[in-house]
Amino acid sequence: MWGILIAVVSGALMSIQGVFNTAVTKQTSLWVSTGWVQFSALLVCIGAWVFTGRERIGELASVNPKYLLLGGVIGAFITVTVIQSMSALGPARSAMLIVVAQLVVAYIIELLGLFGVEKGAFEWRKVLGMAVAIVGIVIFKWE
Incomplete structure (x- = not known):
């Protein structure tokens, strides 16, 4: 049940974020908006890291295979494509x-x-x- 609730919250947040990001893009530009999304997400992650666990960041060097570290790069393109699709389709x-x-x-x-x-x-x-x-x-x- 917990997994279902989290998935529903995730879907709702993704839709709200897409609308917000599309509106910011209309007032700035695609890459400025996307950069802000990624930067503000970084700040939230740093804050959560400071207050919850402080695991060693160096552990990232031991992740294998290395392509698994491309999640943030993919995330930037997810943001861009969501903004563009919401702008075009609603x-x-x-x-x-x-x-x-x-x-x-x-x-x-x-x-x-x-x-x-x-x-x-x-x-x-x-x-x-x-x-x-x-x-x-x-x-x-x-x-």
Whole structure:
């Protein structure tokens, strides 16, 4: 139950953040807005680190494989693409497409056992669930 609640909160925060970031971008620029998002996130992380644990930052040097350290780089491009999609499609359509893309890519990662994830078995019901989500997007977009 805790995992479901956290996932719902995460989805809600992502939608709100996307709207905020899009509005900031309209008043500044794409890369200024994205830079601010990443910088302010860094400040929050430093504050949380100071008050909660203070694990050794040097432990990052022992992370293997090294490509796992690209999460922040990917995060910058997530911010940019969310801003651009929300600006072009609006928050609801953008969020639906983002979620379906996340589902499809996550399922492919799971099926192929990519990036150290335990390989999962193919299940038609999961494919059907994604197809229903895609049909939902088509219905939602239908004018």
